[in-house]
Amino acid sequence: MDMHYLTIVLLGIVEGLTEFLPVSSTGHLILASELLGYDSAQWAMFNVIIQLGAILAVVVLYWRTFWAVAVGLLQGNPVSWRFLRNLVIAFIPAALIGLALHDKIEILLGEPKVVAVALIIGGIAILIIERLIKSATIVGIAEIPLVRVVGIGLIQCISMIPGVSRSGATIMGALTLGVERRTAAEFSFFLAIPTMLGATTLELIKNHDKITTGGVSWFDIGIGFVVSFIVAILVIKWFVGIVSKHGFGPFAWYRIVAGAAALIWLTMK
Template sequence: MPLLITAILLGIVEGLTEFLPVSSTGHLILASELLGYKAETWATFNVIIQLGAILAVIVLYWRTFWAVAVGLLKREPASWRFLRNLLLAFLPAAVIGFALHKQIEALLGNAIVVAVALIVGGIAILVIEALVKRASIEPGVAAMPTSRALGIGFIQCLAMIPGVSRSGATIMGALALGVERRTAAEFSFFLAVPTMLGATVLEMVKNRHELTSGAVEWNLVAVGFVVSFIVAVVVIRWFVGIISKRGFAPFAWYRIVAGSLALVWLLAR
Protein backbone atom coordinates (compact mmCIF):
# COMPACT_ATOMS: atom_id res chain seq x y z
CA MET A 1 0.00 0.00 0.00
CA PRO A 2 1.38 3.48 -0.87
CA LEU A 3 2.77 5.32 2.15
CA LEU A 4 0.56 8.35 1.55
CA ILE A 5 -2.60 6.20 1.68
CA THR A 6 -1.38 4.55 4.88
CA ALA A 7 -0.75 7.98 6.45
CA ILE A 8 -4.25 9.15 5.50
CA LEU A 9 -5.88 5.98 6.84
CA LEU A 10 -4.01 6.20 10.14
CA GLY A 11 -4.96 9.87 10.44
CA ILE A 12 -8.61 8.95 9.93
CA VAL A 13 -8.41 6.15 12.51
CA GLU A 14 -6.75 8.48 15.05
CA GLY A 15 -9.24 11.29 14.52
CA LEU A 16 -12.24 8.94 14.60
CA THR A 17 -11.32 7.01 17.70
CA GLU A 18 -9.28 9.30 19.98
CA PHE A 19 -12.26 10.89 21.72
CA LEU A 20 -14.75 8.04 21.36
CA PRO A 21 -14.78 5.34 24.08
CA VAL A 22 -13.43 2.74 21.64
CA SER A 23 -9.60 3.09 22.02
CA SER A 24 -7.55 4.88 19.36
CA THR A 25 -4.38 2.97 20.31
CA GLY A 26 -6.22 -0.33 20.06
CA HIS A 27 -7.61 0.54 16.63
CA LEU A 28 -4.18 1.62 15.37
CA ILE A 29 -2.70 -1.69 16.57
CA LEU A 30 -5.49 -3.67 14.88
CA ALA A 31 -5.09 -1.55 11.75
CA SER A 32 -1.41 -2.55 11.59
CA GLU A 33 -2.44 -6.22 11.70
CA LEU A 34 -5.22 -5.80 9.15
CA LEU A 35 -3.26 -3.67 6.67
CA GLY A 36 -0.10 -5.73 7.08
CA TYR A 37 2.37 -2.92 7.77
CA LYS A 38 5.04 -2.95 10.49
CA ALA A 39 3.58 -1.27 13.56
CA GLU A 40 6.99 -0.35 14.97
CA THR A 41 7.80 1.58 11.78
CA TRP A 42 4.77 3.80 12.32
CA ALA A 43 4.89 3.98 16.13
CA THR A 44 6.41 7.47 16.27
CA PHE A 45 4.09 8.65 13.50
CA ASN A 46 1.06 7.42 15.44
CA VAL A 47 2.09 9.32 18.56
CA ILE A 48 2.89 12.60 16.80
CA ILE A 49 -0.38 12.77 14.86
CA GLN A 50 -2.18 12.72 18.23
CA LEU A 51 -1.22 16.40 18.34
CA GLY A 52 -3.74 16.94 15.55
CA ALA A 53 -6.48 15.57 17.78
CA ILE A 54 -5.26 17.75 20.67
CA LEU A 55 -5.48 20.81 18.42
CA ALA A 56 -9.09 19.92 17.61
CA VAL A 57 -10.00 20.17 21.32
CA ILE A 58 -8.20 23.50 21.68
CA VAL A 59 -9.90 24.94 18.59
CA LEU A 60 -13.40 23.76 19.51
CA TYR A 61 -13.14 24.82 23.16
CA TRP A 62 -10.94 27.89 22.75
CA ARG A 63 -13.51 30.07 24.50
CA THR A 64 -13.37 27.81 27.57
CA PHE A 65 -9.58 27.79 27.66
CA TRP A 66 -9.45 31.55 27.10
CA ALA A 67 -12.00 32.19 29.86
CA VAL A 68 -10.00 30.00 32.26
CA ALA A 69 -6.74 31.77 31.36
CA VAL A 70 -8.29 35.21 31.92
CA GLY A 71 -9.91 33.97 35.13
CA LEU A 72 -6.56 32.74 36.44
CA LEU A 73 -5.06 36.19 35.87
CA LYS A 74 -8.01 37.72 37.71
CA ARG A 75 -7.72 35.09 40.47
CA GLU A 76 -11.27 33.88 39.94
CA PRO A 77 -11.98 30.80 42.13
CA ALA A 78 -13.83 28.89 39.38
CA SER A 79 -10.85 29.13 37.01
CA TRP A 80 -8.44 27.93 39.70
CA ARG A 81 -10.76 25.01 40.52
CA PHE A 82 -10.87 24.11 36.80
CA LEU A 83 -7.06 24.09 36.61
CA ARG A 84 -6.75 22.23 39.93
CA ASN A 85 -9.08 19.44 38.78
CA LEU A 86 -7.30 19.10 35.44
CA LEU A 87 -3.87 18.84 37.06
CA LEU A 88 -5.09 16.39 39.73
CA ALA A 89 -6.61 14.12 37.07
CA PHE A 90 -3.44 14.31 34.96
CA LEU A 91 -1.02 13.53 37.82
CA PRO A 92 -1.59 9.75 38.20
CA ALA A 93 -1.08 9.07 34.48
CA ALA A 94 2.06 11.22 34.44
CA VAL A 95 3.64 9.38 37.38
CA ILE A 96 2.51 5.84 36.60
CA GLY A 97 3.00 6.23 32.84
CA PHE A 98 6.61 7.39 33.30
CA ALA A 99 7.37 4.66 35.83
CA LEU A 100 5.87 1.82 33.76
CA HIS A 101 6.79 3.11 30.32
CA LYS A 102 8.68 -0.04 29.24
CA GLN A 103 5.95 -2.41 30.45
CA ILE A 104 3.31 -0.39 28.63
CA GLU A 105 5.33 -0.47 25.42
CA ALA A 106 5.56 -4.27 25.66
CA LEU A 107 1.74 -4.49 25.57
CA LEU A 108 1.44 -2.26 22.49
CA GLY A 109 2.48 -5.04 20.15
CA ASN A 110 -0.14 -7.51 21.38
CA ALA A 111 -3.27 -7.35 19.22
CA ILE A 112 -5.00 -10.11 21.22
CA VAL A 113 -4.79 -7.95 24.36
CA VAL A 114 -6.51 -5.19 22.37
CA ALA A 115 -9.33 -7.48 21.22
CA VAL A 116 -9.99 -8.79 24.74
CA ALA A 117 -9.85 -5.26 26.21
CA LEU A 118 -12.39 -4.04 23.64
CA ILE A 119 -14.84 -6.78 24.68
CA VAL A 120 -14.34 -6.34 28.43
CA GLY A 121 -14.55 -2.56 28.10
CA GLY A 122 -17.79 -2.82 26.14
CA ILE A 123 -19.35 -4.97 28.83
CA ALA A 124 -18.15 -2.52 31.52
CA ILE A 125 -19.81 0.39 29.69
CA LEU A 126 -23.13 -1.48 29.55
CA VAL A 127 -22.93 -2.29 33.26
CA ILE A 128 -22.13 1.31 34.23
CA GLU A 129 -24.88 2.64 31.95
CA ALA A 130 -27.38 0.32 33.64
CA LEU A 131 -26.31 1.14 37.21
CA VAL A 132 -25.70 4.90 36.98
CA LYS A 133 -28.96 6.79 36.56
CA ARG A 134 -28.49 10.21 38.15
CA ALA A 135 -25.54 12.56 38.61
CA SER A 136 -24.77 13.61 42.18
CA ILE A 137 -22.42 16.47 41.21
CA GLU A 138 -23.41 19.79 39.65
CA PRO A 139 -22.51 20.24 35.95
CA GLY A 140 -19.18 21.89 35.16
CA VAL A 141 -15.53 20.90 35.57
CA ALA A 142 -14.96 23.56 38.25
CA ALA A 143 -17.79 22.12 40.37
CA MET A 144 -16.13 18.71 40.60
CA PRO A 145 -14.71 17.83 44.05
CA THR A 146 -10.96 17.22 44.21
CA SER A 147 -11.47 13.59 45.27
CA ARG A 148 -13.53 12.88 42.14
CA ALA A 149 -10.97 14.56 39.84
CA LEU A 150 -8.15 12.51 41.38
CA GLY A 151 -10.27 9.36 41.14
CA ILE A 152 -10.86 9.96 37.43
CA GLY A 153 -7.10 10.39 37.05
CA PHE A 154 -6.40 6.97 38.54
CA ILE A 155 -9.15 5.39 36.43
CA GLN A 156 -7.56 6.94 33.35
CA CYS A 157 -4.46 4.83 34.04
CA LEU A 158 -6.44 1.73 33.00
CA ALA A 159 -6.09 3.05 29.45
CA MET A 160 -2.38 2.17 29.58
CA ILE A 161 -3.64 -1.28 28.59
CA PRO A 162 -4.14 -1.01 24.81
CA GLY A 163 -7.78 -1.41 23.86
CA VAL A 164 -9.20 0.00 27.12
CA SER A 165 -9.65 3.56 25.73
CA ARG A 166 -8.50 6.68 27.55
CA SER A 167 -11.72 8.55 26.80
CA GLY A 168 -13.81 5.50 27.69
CA ALA A 169 -12.06 5.03 31.04
CA THR A 170 -12.29 8.71 32.02
CA ILE A 171 -15.90 9.23 30.87
CA MET A 172 -17.30 6.05 32.39
CA GLY A 173 -15.19 6.54 35.51
CA ALA A 174 -16.59 10.05 35.88
CA LEU A 175 -20.15 8.77 35.45
CA ALA A 176 -19.57 6.08 38.08
CA LEU A 177 -18.31 8.81 40.44
CA GLY A 178 -21.48 10.87 39.98
CA VAL A 179 -20.43 13.35 37.28
CA GLU A 180 -23.07 14.49 34.77
CA ARG A 181 -22.80 13.08 31.20
CA ARG A 182 -21.85 16.22 29.28
CA THR A 183 -19.37 17.32 31.95
CA ALA A 184 -17.83 13.82 31.97
CA ALA A 185 -17.32 13.94 28.20
CA GLU A 186 -15.93 17.48 28.15
CA PHE A 187 -13.62 16.80 31.09
CA SER A 188 -12.28 13.81 29.15
CA PHE A 189 -11.60 16.13 26.18
CA PHE A 190 -9.82 18.70 28.37
CA LEU A 191 -7.82 16.01 30.18
CA ALA A 192 -6.66 14.68 26.81
CA VAL A 193 -4.63 17.85 26.22
CA PRO A 194 -2.00 17.44 28.98
CA THR A 195 -2.16 13.63 28.89
CA MET A 196 -1.62 13.24 25.14
CA LEU A 197 0.84 16.12 25.02
CA GLY A 198 2.89 14.47 27.75
CA ALA A 199 2.82 11.09 25.97
CA THR A 200 3.87 12.74 22.70
CA VAL A 201 6.75 14.65 24.28
CA LEU A 202 7.96 11.48 26.05
CA GLU A 203 7.86 9.52 22.78
CA MET A 204 9.66 12.29 20.89
CA VAL A 205 12.41 12.52 23.53
CA LYS A 206 12.83 8.75 23.48
CA ASN A 207 13.08 8.72 19.67
CA ARG A 208 14.98 12.00 19.30
CA HIS A 209 17.75 10.40 17.24
CA GLU A 210 15.23 8.98 14.79
CA LEU A 211 13.50 12.37 14.54
CA THR A 212 16.71 14.26 13.79
CA SER A 213 18.36 11.65 11.52
CA GLY A 214 15.85 11.97 8.69
CA ALA A 215 14.29 8.56 9.36
CA VAL A 216 10.89 10.16 9.94
CA GLU A 217 9.11 11.32 6.79
CA TRP A 218 7.71 14.63 7.98
CA ASN A 219 5.54 15.08 4.90
CA LEU A 220 3.61 11.94 5.90
CA VAL A 221 3.43 13.13 9.51
CA ALA A 222 1.97 16.43 8.27
CA VAL A 223 -0.69 14.59 6.27
CA GLY A 224 -1.62 12.40 9.24
CA PHE A 225 -1.71 15.45 11.53
CA VAL A 226 -4.06 17.42 9.30
CA VAL A 227 -6.35 14.45 8.65
CA SER A 228 -6.58 13.55 12.35
CA PHE A 229 -7.36 17.19 13.21
CA ILE A 230 -10.18 17.52 10.66
CA VAL A 231 -11.75 14.18 11.56
CA ALA A 232 -11.45 14.85 15.32
CA VAL A 233 -13.25 18.19 14.98
CA VAL A 234 -16.21 16.46 13.33
CA VAL A 235 -16.21 13.57 15.81
CA ILE A 236 -16.12 15.74 18.95
CA ARG A 237 -19.09 17.82 17.77
CA TRP A 238 -21.06 14.69 16.86
CA PHE A 239 -20.13 12.78 20.01
CA VAL A 240 -21.36 15.38 22.50
CA GLY A 241 -24.71 15.46 20.70
CA ILE A 242 -25.23 11.71 20.48
CA ILE A 243 -24.42 10.88 24.11
CA SER A 244 -27.03 13.39 25.26
CA LYS A 245 -29.68 11.50 23.28
CA ARG A 246 -28.60 7.86 23.20
CA GLY A 247 -25.97 7.44 25.91
CA PHE A 248 -22.90 5.23 25.53
CA ALA A 249 -24.55 1.87 24.77
CA PRO A 250 -23.98 2.10 20.96
CA PHE A 251 -20.23 2.40 21.56
CA ALA A 252 -20.32 -0.51 24.01
CA TRP A 253 -21.96 -2.81 21.46
CA TYR A 254 -19.51 -1.66 18.80
CA ARG A 255 -16.59 -2.55 21.09
CA ILE A 256 -18.01 -6.00 21.83
CA VAL A 257 -18.68 -6.80 18.16
CA ALA A 258 -15.38 -5.37 16.89
CA GLY A 259 -13.37 -7.04 19.65
CA SER A 260 -15.05 -10.40 19.08
CA LEU A 261 -14.47 -10.30 15.31
CA ALA A 262 -10.85 -9.24 15.83
CA LEU A 263 -10.26 -11.99 18.39
CA VAL A 264 -11.71 -14.69 16.11
CA TRP A 265 -9.63 -13.44 13.18
CA LEU A 266 -6.40 -13.20 15.20
CA LEU A 267 -6.78 -16.70 16.66
CA ALA A 268 -7.80 -18.28 13.35
CA ARG A 269 -5.12 -16.90 11.05
Protein backbone atom coordinates in the same frame (compact mmCIF):
# COMPACT_ATOMS: atom_id res chain seq x y z
CA MET B 1 -3.61 6.57 -4.47
CA ASP B 2 -0.10 5.34 -3.67
CA MET B 3 -0.19 2.73 -0.86
CA HIS B 4 2.20 4.84 1.23
CA TYR B 5 -0.08 7.86 1.20
CA LEU B 6 -3.16 5.69 1.61
CA THR B 7 -1.64 4.38 4.85
CA ILE B 8 -0.95 7.96 5.99
CA VAL B 9 -4.53 9.04 5.38
CA LEU B 10 -6.03 5.89 6.94
CA LEU B 11 -3.92 6.24 10.10
CA GLY B 12 -4.85 9.93 10.35
CA ILE B 13 -8.53 9.03 10.06
CA VAL B 14 -8.25 6.24 12.65
CA GLU B 15 -6.49 8.56 15.11
CA GLY B 16 -8.92 11.45 14.66
CA LEU B 17 -11.94 9.15 14.67
CA THR B 18 -11.10 7.12 17.76
CA GLU B 19 -9.04 9.38 20.05
CA PHE B 20 -12.01 10.95 21.83
CA LEU B 21 -14.50 8.11 21.47
CA PRO B 22 -14.55 5.42 24.20
CA VAL B 23 -13.22 2.80 21.77
CA SER B 24 -9.40 3.13 22.12
CA SER B 25 -7.36 4.91 19.46
CA THR B 26 -4.18 3.00 20.36
CA GLY B 27 -6.04 -0.30 20.15
CA HIS B 28 -7.43 0.57 16.73
CA LEU B 29 -3.99 1.59 15.44
CA ILE B 30 -2.53 -1.72 16.67
CA LEU B 31 -5.31 -3.71 14.99
CA ALA B 32 -4.95 -1.60 11.84
CA SER B 33 -1.30 -2.61 11.59
CA GLU B 34 -2.32 -6.28 11.76
CA LEU B 35 -5.18 -5.89 9.29
CA LEU B 36 -3.37 -3.76 6.71
CA GLY B 37 -0.07 -5.59 7.11
CA TYR B 38 2.18 -2.54 7.37
CA ASP B 39 5.26 -2.41 9.60
CA SER B 40 3.95 -0.93 12.87
CA ALA B 41 7.49 -0.09 14.06
CA GLN B 42 8.03 2.06 10.96
CA TRP B 43 4.93 4.10 11.74
CA ALA B 44 5.20 4.16 15.55
CA MET B 45 6.51 7.73 15.89
CA PHE B 46 4.14 8.91 13.14
CA ASN B 47 1.21 7.64 15.21
CA VAL B 48 2.52 9.42 18.31
CA ILE B 49 3.04 12.80 16.65
CA ILE B 50 -0.29 12.97 14.78
CA GLN B 51 -2.03 12.76 18.18
CA LEU B 52 -1.15 16.44 18.42
CA GLY B 53 -3.60 17.06 15.60
CA ALA B 54 -6.39 15.63 17.75
CA ILE B 55 -5.26 17.80 20.67
CA LEU B 56 -5.39 20.89 18.47
CA ALA B 57 -8.99 20.02 17.57
CA VAL B 58 -10.00 20.29 21.25
CA VAL B 59 -8.22 23.62 21.59
CA VAL B 60 -9.93 25.03 18.48
CA LEU B 61 -13.41 23.80 19.38
CA TYR B 62 -13.22 24.95 23.01
CA TRP B 63 -11.09 28.06 22.59
CA ARG B 64 -13.76 30.20 24.27
CA THR B 65 -13.63 27.97 27.35
CA PHE B 66 -9.84 28.14 27.51
CA TRP B 67 -9.89 31.91 26.98
CA ALA B 68 -12.48 32.38 29.73
CA VAL B 69 -10.43 30.23 32.12
CA ALA B 70 -7.22 32.13 31.29
CA VAL B 71 -8.90 35.49 31.90
CA GLY B 72 -10.47 34.13 35.09
CA LEU B 73 -7.09 32.96 36.37
CA LEU B 74 -5.64 36.44 35.89
CA GLN B 75 -8.62 37.93 37.70
CA GLY B 76 -8.41 35.42 40.55
CA ASN B 77 -11.76 33.81 39.70
CA PRO B 78 -12.19 30.75 42.00
CA VAL B 79 -14.12 28.82 39.32
CA SER B 80 -11.23 29.17 36.86
CA TRP B 81 -8.72 28.09 39.50
CA ARG B 82 -10.82 25.01 40.37
CA PHE B 83 -11.04 24.17 36.65
CA LEU B 84 -7.24 24.28 36.33
CA ARG B 85 -6.73 22.46 39.64
CA ASN B 86 -9.00 19.60 38.55
CA LEU B 87 -7.18 19.11 35.24
CA VAL B 88 -3.75 19.14 36.88
CA ILE B 89 -4.70 16.79 39.72
CA ALA B 90 -6.43 14.33 37.37
CA PHE B 91 -3.34 14.28 35.14
CA ILE B 92 -0.78 13.53 37.87
CA PRO B 93 -1.54 9.79 38.40
CA ALA B 94 -1.16 9.04 34.67
CA ALA B 95 2.10 11.01 34.54
CA LEU B 96 3.64 9.17 37.50
CA ILE B 97 2.45 5.67 36.60
CA GLY B 98 3.21 6.21 32.90
CA LEU B 99 6.82 7.09 33.69
CA ALA B 100 7.20 4.16 36.10
CA LEU B 101 5.67 1.53 33.80
CA HIS B 102 6.71 2.88 30.39
CA ASP B 103 8.73 -0.19 29.35
CA LYS B 104 6.01 -2.64 30.39
CA ILE B 105 3.39 -0.61 28.50
CA GLU B 106 5.60 -0.73 25.39
CA ILE B 107 5.55 -4.55 25.56
CA LEU B 108 1.74 -4.62 25.69
CA LEU B 109 1.56 -2.42 22.56
CA GLY B 110 2.82 -5.40 20.57
CA GLU B 111 -0.03 -7.69 21.69
CA PRO B 112 -3.09 -7.30 19.40
CA LYS B 113 -5.00 -10.05 21.25
CA VAL B 114 -4.77 -7.96 24.43
CA VAL B 115 -6.49 -5.16 22.48
CA ALA B 116 -9.30 -7.45 21.31
CA VAL B 117 -10.00 -8.77 24.81
CA ALA B 118 -9.82 -5.27 26.31
CA LEU B 119 -12.33 -4.00 23.73
CA ILE B 120 -14.81 -6.72 24.72
CA ILE B 121 -14.37 -6.31 28.48
CA GLY B 122 -14.54 -2.52 28.18
CA GLY B 123 -17.76 -2.73 26.17
CA ILE B 124 -19.39 -4.95 28.78
CA ALA B 125 -18.21 -2.57 31.54
CA ILE B 126 -19.79 0.41 29.75
CA LEU B 127 -23.14 -1.42 29.45
CA ILE B 128 -23.09 -2.30 33.16
CA ILE B 129 -22.19 1.25 34.22
CA GLU B 130 -24.86 2.73 31.95
CA ARG B 131 -27.47 0.44 33.53
CA LEU B 132 -26.40 1.08 37.12
CA ILE B 133 -25.90 4.86 36.94
CA LYS B 134 -29.35 6.43 37.10
CA SER B 135 -28.60 10.02 38.09
CA ALA B 136 -25.72 12.46 38.27
CA THR B 137 -25.54 15.59 40.37
CA ILE B 138 -22.23 17.18 39.33
CA VAL B 139 -22.45 19.57 36.39
CA GLY B 140 -19.38 21.55 35.32
CA ILE B 141 -15.71 20.59 35.45
CA ALA B 142 -14.90 23.16 38.11
CA GLU B 143 -17.61 21.69 40.35
CA ILE B 144 -16.11 18.19 40.56
CA PRO B 145 -14.89 17.68 44.17
CA LEU B 146 -11.17 17.13 44.61
CA VAL B 147 -11.51 13.58 45.96
CA ARG B 148 -13.50 12.54 42.89
CA VAL B 149 -10.99 14.23 40.60
CA VAL B 150 -8.27 12.05 42.11
CA GLY B 151 -10.48 9.01 41.54
CA ILE B 152 -10.98 9.90 37.87
CA GLY B 153 -7.22 10.40 37.47
CA LEU B 154 -6.50 6.97 38.95
CA ILE B 155 -9.16 5.29 36.80
CA GLN B 156 -7.63 6.90 33.69
CA CYS B 157 -4.47 4.88 34.36
CA ILE B 158 -6.32 1.66 33.45
CA SER B 159 -6.23 2.92 29.85
CA MET B 160 -2.48 2.23 29.73
CA ILE B 161 -3.59 -1.29 28.77
CA PRO B 162 -4.06 -0.99 24.99
CA GLY B 163 -7.68 -1.41 23.98
CA VAL B 164 -9.14 -0.02 27.21
CA SER B 165 -9.46 3.58 25.91
CA ARG B 166 -8.31 6.69 27.75
CA SER B 167 -11.52 8.56 27.01
CA GLY B 168 -13.62 5.53 27.91
CA ALA B 169 -11.87 5.07 31.26
CA THR B 170 -12.11 8.74 32.24
CA ILE B 171 -15.73 9.12 31.11
CA MET B 172 -16.94 5.94 32.81
CA GLY B 173 -14.91 6.78 35.90
CA ALA B 174 -16.52 10.22 36.05
CA LEU B 175 -20.00 8.74 35.59
CA THR B 176 -19.54 6.29 38.44
CA LEU B 177 -18.42 9.20 40.64
CA GLY B 178 -21.57 11.23 40.00
CA VAL B 179 -20.59 13.45 37.06
CA GLU B 180 -23.26 13.98 34.40
CA ARG B 181 -22.65 12.75 30.84
CA ARG B 182 -21.76 15.96 28.99
CA THR B 183 -19.43 17.17 31.75
CA ALA B 184 -17.78 13.72 31.88
CA ALA B 185 -17.18 13.79 28.11
CA GLU B 186 -15.81 17.33 28.12
CA PHE B 187 -13.57 16.62 31.11
CA SER B 188 -12.16 13.70 29.12
CA PHE B 189 -11.49 16.01 26.14
CA PHE B 190 -9.68 18.60 28.28
CA LEU B 191 -7.76 15.99 30.27
CA ALA B 192 -6.51 14.57 26.97
CA ILE B 193 -4.44 17.71 26.40
CA PRO B 194 -1.89 17.33 29.25
CA THR B 195 -2.07 13.52 29.10
CA MET B 196 -1.36 13.27 25.37
CA LEU B 197 1.17 16.10 25.39
CA GLY B 198 3.00 14.31 28.20
CA ALA B 199 2.94 10.94 26.43
CA THR B 200 4.02 12.47 23.11
CA THR B 201 6.85 14.44 24.74
CA LEU B 202 8.11 11.30 26.51
CA GLU B 203 8.13 9.33 23.26
CA LEU B 204 9.92 12.13 21.40
CA ILE B 205 12.59 12.37 24.08
CA LYS B 206 13.17 8.61 24.15
CA ASN B 207 12.95 8.01 20.39
CA HIS B 208 13.77 11.34 18.71
CA ASP B 209 16.27 9.58 16.45
CA LYS B 210 13.47 7.41 14.99
CA ILE B 211 11.04 10.18 14.02
CA THR B 212 11.59 10.03 10.27
CA THR B 213 13.15 6.59 9.87
CA GLY B 214 11.80 3.83 7.66
CA GLY B 215 10.60 6.08 4.85
CA VAL B 216 8.26 8.30 6.90
CA SER B 217 9.06 11.99 6.29
CA TRP B 218 8.01 15.22 8.01
CA PHE B 219 5.75 15.84 5.01
CA ASP B 220 4.01 12.52 5.71
CA ILE B 221 3.64 13.46 9.39
CA GLY B 222 2.17 16.82 8.34
CA ILE B 223 -0.50 15.12 6.22
CA GLY B 224 -1.39 12.74 9.05
CA PHE B 225 -1.55 15.66 11.49
CA VAL B 226 -4.00 17.60 9.29
CA VAL B 227 -6.20 14.56 8.63
CA SER B 228 -6.30 13.72 12.34
CA PHE B 229 -7.18 17.34 13.19
CA ILE B 230 -10.06 17.60 10.71
CA VAL B 231 -11.57 14.22 11.60
CA ALA B 232 -11.27 14.89 15.35
CA ILE B 233 -13.15 18.19 15.04
CA LEU B 234 -16.04 16.45 13.30
CA VAL B 235 -16.04 13.56 15.76
CA ILE B 236 -16.02 15.71 18.92
CA LYS B 237 -19.04 17.73 17.76
CA TRP B 238 -20.94 14.58 16.82
CA PHE B 239 -19.94 12.67 19.96
CA VAL B 240 -21.21 15.29 22.43
CA GLY B 241 -24.58 15.35 20.67
CA ILE B 242 -24.91 11.55 20.61
CA VAL B 243 -23.91 11.14 24.25
CA SER B 244 -26.31 13.83 25.45
CA LYS B 245 -29.24 12.08 23.73
CA HIS B 246 -28.43 8.37 23.67
CA GLY B 247 -25.68 7.70 26.20
CA PHE B 248 -22.68 5.42 25.60
CA GLY B 249 -24.50 2.18 24.75
CA PRO B 250 -23.83 2.32 20.98
CA PHE B 251 -20.08 2.56 21.60
CA ALA B 252 -20.21 -0.35 24.05
CA TRP B 253 -21.84 -2.61 21.47
CA TYR B 254 -19.35 -1.49 18.83
CA ARG B 255 -16.49 -2.42 21.16
CA ILE B 256 -17.93 -5.87 21.83
CA VAL B 257 -18.57 -6.65 18.16
CA ALA B 258 -15.22 -5.23 16.96
CA GLY B 259 -13.30 -6.96 19.76
CA ALA B 260 -14.96 -10.32 19.13
CA ALA B 261 -14.36 -10.08 15.37
CA ALA B 262 -10.72 -9.12 15.93
CA LEU B 263 -10.18 -11.94 18.43
CA ILE B 264 -11.66 -14.53 16.06
CA TRP B 265 -9.57 -13.23 13.16
CA LEU B 266 -6.35 -13.12 15.19
CA THR B 267 -6.93 -16.64 16.50
CA MET B 268 -7.54 -18.03 13.01
CA LYS B 269 -4.72 -16.02 11.43
